[in-house]
Amino acid sequence: MFQIGQKVICIETAYNNTTVRGKIYTIVGMNECCEVNLYLEGINHHYSKCWCGVQLKGSPNSGQRFKPLDDNWPSTVLDLIIEQVEAE
């Protein structure tokens, strides 16, 4: 469901605020361990361990905290997504 070069919207702020809910990021790489991990343009939080303890390359972000974005979506759709996330 995720692709390199794709834009994603953050749906859950990272514990250290490196990625913030409602903000848009670009995928520059991926890797899979227990879950899909995303490498995001300009994001380096200096943490590279999967929760299972496996050391991953660089500083990937849990794919569970992001949703793929469609460039053609109007901003109203984005607002709806953010509202839904906040309601959950």
Ligand SMILES: [Zn+2]
């Ligand atoms: Zn793992």
